[in-house]
Amino acid sequence: MTPQAPTRAYRRLTVEERRSQLLRAALSLFAHRAPEDVSLDDVAEAAGVSRPLVYRYFPGGKQQLYEAALRSAADDLRHCFDEPREGPLLPRLARALDRYLAFVDEHDAGFSALLQGGSVVETSRTSAIVDGVRRAAAEHILSHLGVDRPGPRLRMTVRMWITAVEAASLIWLDEGKQPPAEELRDWLVEQFVAVLTVTARRDAQTEAIVRRVAEQG
Amino acid sequence: MTPQAPTRAYRRLTVEERRSQLLRAALSLFAHRAPEDVSLDDVAEAAGVSRPLVYRYFPGGKQQLYEAALRSAADDLRHCFDEPREGPLLPRLARALDRYLAFVDEHDAGFSALLQGGSVVETSRTSAIVDGVRRAAAEHILSHLGVDRPGPRLRMTVRMWITAVEAASLIWLDEGKQPPAEELRDWLVEQFVAVLTVTARRDAQTEAIVRRVAEQG
Numbered sequence: 001m002t003p004q005a006p007t008r009a010y011r012r013l014t015v016e017e018r019r020s021q022l023l024r025a026a027l028s029l030f031a032h033r034a035p036e037d038v039s040l041d042d043v044a045e046a047a048g049v050s051r052p053l054v055y056r057y058f059p060g061g062k063q064q065l066y067e068a069a070l071r072s073a074a075d076d077l078r079h080c081f082d083e084p085r086e087g088p089l090l091p092r093l094a095r096a097l098d099r100y101l102a103f104v105d106e107h108d109a110g111f112s113a114l115l116q117g118g119s120v121v122e123t124s125r126t127s128a129i130v131d132g133v134r135r136a137a138a139e140h141i142l143s144h145l146g147v148d149r150p151g152p153r154l155r156m157t158v159r160m161w162i163t164a165v166e167a168a169s170l171i172w173l174d175e176g177k178q179p180p181a182e183e184l185r186d187w188l189v190e191q192f193v194a195v196l197t198v199t200a201r202r203d204a205q206t207e208a209i210v211r212r213v214a215e216q217g
Numbered sequence: 218m219t220p221q222a223p224t225r226a227y228r229r230l231t232v233e234e235r236r237s238q239l240l241r242a243a244l245s246l247f248a249h250r251a252p253e254d255v256s257l258d259d260v261a262e263a264a265g266v267s268r269p270l271v272y273r274y275f276p277g278g279k280q281q282l283y284e285a286a287l288r289s290a291a292d293d294l295r296h297c298f299d300e301p302r303e304g305p306l307l308p309r310l311a312r313a314l315d316r317y318l319a320f321v322d323e324h325d326a327g328f329s330a331l332l333q334g335g336s337v338v339e340t341s342r343t344s345a346i347v348d349g350v351r352r353a354a355a356e357h358i359l360s361h362l363g364v365d366r367p368g369p370r371l372r373m374t375v376r377m378w379i380t381a382v383e384a385a386s387l388i389w390l391d392e393g394k395q396p397p398a399e400e401l402r403d404w405l406v407e408q409f410v411a412v413l414t415v416t417a418r419r420d421a422q423t424e425a426i427v428r429r430v431a432e433q434g
Contacts, residue, residue: 152395156388160381160408167380171373178369187415191377194411198404 019068022047022057026069031110035066070126073114074133077103081140088216090189092144097165097185104169105181112170137162145209153203161192236285239264239274243286248327252283287343290331291350294320298357305433307406309361314382314402321386322398329387354379362426370420378409 013021025047029038040061044054058065080099083092104111115130141158142150150158165188172184179187193213200207230238242264246255257278261271275282297316300309321328332347358375359367367375382405389401396404410430417424 152392156385156392159388160384163384164377164381164412167377168373171376175369175373183419187419190415190418191412194415195381195408198407198411201407202400202404 018053019057020072022049022054022065023069023072026065027073027107027110027114029110030066030069030113031108033113035113036062038062038065040065067126067129070114070129073107073111074129077133078136081137083140083144085144089144089213090193090216093141093192094185094189096140097188098181100165101169101172101181101185104173105177108173112173115166115170134159134162134166147205147209151203151205153199154206154209157195157199157206161195164188164191235270236274237289239266239271239282240286240289243282244290244324244327244331246327247286247330248325250330252330253279255279255282257282284343284346287331287346290324290327291346294350295353298354300357300361302361306361306430307410307433310358310409311402311406313357314405315398317382318386318389318398318402321390322394325390329390332383332387351376351379351383364422364426368420368422370416371423371426374412374416374423378412381408 022043026038026043029042029046040054040058041051043065044051047054058068077100080103081096083096085092107114138155138158141162142155145154147154168184168188172178193210196206196210196213200210239260243255243260246259246263257271257275258268260282261268264271275285294317297320298313300313302309324331355372355375358379359372362371364371385401385405389395410427413423413427413430417427
């Protein structure tokens with residue numbers, strides 16, 4: 001309607017914007033290819049920029065690009081866990097899982113590649129990034145459960161459930177995203193309650209939580 | 218009593234015996250050090266043999282040694298799952314878990330190192346060995362459950378539980394093997410029943426299994 005409207009398509013991006021653009025391009029490539037098969041040249045092509053530009057941002061090459069992409073994905077994942085400490089516990093967990101599954105859905109095969117590490121590019125640094133996300137997830141859940149000093153049985157239960165959720169999302173991607181995300185989310189929430197209930201039989205702290213959840217209906 | 222009795226201490230080992238001896242020595246080293254920190258020289262020293270001998274058995278160096286040790290541990294792990302198809306289901310699962318936890322206990326930190334891979338030595342081949350053990354565990358369980366064609370929900374539930382068991386054993390090692398193995402075993406069996414019960418609400422095949430388990434008391 002207004003062909004003369006000023007276009008911003010060619011304005012210079014800031015360093016941060018450019019970096020995000022390149023990481024987004026890299027993440028979209030990881031969604032279809034193993035990390036070690038994604039070269040800086042591929043990223044340049046996908047982002048529609050020159051090769052020297054990509055090399056300037058990632059002088060450390062493939063490994064640096066992969067780590068930066070992993071860090072950026074890890075940050076996004078952590079945001080999935082942001083949930084106000086208000087209202088009944090299970091709907092909070094369900095909302096966080098909705099965001100998590102949307103993330104998995106969006107990044108698709110790239111999610112598997114990022115979380116499992118590639119055969120060439122996995123290092124203790126990348127494992128530490130992934131473990132950091134797992135730890136953050138556990139801390140979020142324990143804090144929502146409102147326990148100051150979680151005992152070993154409760155902590156172990158939460159960490160086992162998180163690993164099971166991770167396994168579920170990888171299987172879910174493998175199986176063409178079946179069952180639908182909403183069903184998977186409800187199923188995972190119910191499993192959480194079920195394993196907590198088992199732990200409650202041998203742990204008073206967990207028992208108090210299960211009672212509270214039951215009262216919230 | 219009979220100092221003249223013929224001693225076999227110095228008889229020549231067969232190739233297979235020697236190989237097992239070296240792998241046992243390597244596995245005992247992995248129990249206390251990361252795979253990439255175990256050299257062939259260390260193995261020679263631990264086994265009390267000459268360096269050239271170790272190099273003859275593992276000309277591919279560290280990586281070959283690690284893979285051979287992983288394969289040998291994977292074979293041992295698979296044996297944990299051998300359980301006659303007789304009697305009620307849960308005691309069968311409990312016995313397999315007893316053997317599995319004894320394996321984890323024996324190999325200790327080496328179990329973590331082997332299953333998680335080292336930062337240097339992990340390759341797609343080693344991941345495939347570990348995944349093979351997970352798959353074997355899932356197949357064993359499904360076959361004990363007596364289902365010919367397990368549906369996706371049942372399969373996902375079993376695979377999630379296996380991942381959770383793996384996580385539990387790593388945490389268990391981290392936490393000085395607490396709770397005691399027998400308690401952990403019972404807890405894991407109860408979790409298995411609990412997650413199956415959740416799945417049974419949305420899957421007729423799983424519901425039939427849960428009913429059968431309940432009838433067996």
